[in-house]
């Protein structure tokens with residue numbers, strides 16, 4: 001493994017427990033792959049293109065093999081750069097807490113930017129074909145409650161489906177129940193998960 005792309009949204013920054021868990025995971029990967037190059041996209045500061053009229057039309061036109069207008073091409077080129085980076089990494093690690101049973105909005109926005117035809121998937125004779133070549137897509141997350149694989153979990157099904165569509169191998173590292181029984185118990189749970197990682 002040469003390049004690991006970490007895409008994170010942890011607005012609590014130094015106070016973020018998800019960030020701590022991700023740092024432990026990165027340390028583990030660096031230990032296994034000493035030459036690993038870690039590239040980081042911080043969605044707190046990164047500016048993502050809107051998927052508005054121009055981008056949505058450009059996506060449909062690209063699927064249909066229709067030429068883009070110069071205006072659409074500008075937006076599509078910006079989107080393509082972000083999507084190509086995502087598709088070029090040997091592992092993509094998404095780092096974000098659970099928010100309202102799912103992913104925080106900025107991470108969903110990022111995924112809407114990268115899942116593009118011609119770059120992340122294509123339509124062939126067999127239908128849709130992901131271009132991820134089975135590379136790992138890893139979610140590192142923490143949750144306040146104990147969610148597991150209950151119907152409240154809208155993280156895992158979404159990312160599993162997307163990973164399957166794009167031909168990635170979905171994995172996840174989860175510390176949950178961090179708020180449910182108070183901060184001390186939460187800290188103990190997080191430490192346990194981090195210890196199990198190393």
Ligand SMILES: Cc1cc2nc3c(=O)[nH]c(=O)nc-3n(C[C@H](O)[C@H](O)[C@H](O)COP(=O)(O)O)c2cc1C
Pocket residue numbers: 010011012015016017018019096097098099100101102142143144145146147178179
């Ligand atoms: C806006 C918001 C929404 C949240 N929604 C959920 C939720 O649906 N389920 C849950 O278990 N925890 C939820 N939490 C709690 C966080 O997932 C939990 O505190 C997490 O460990 C925070 O990670 P951080 O320290 O990296 O910010 C939410 C927290 C915030 C700020």
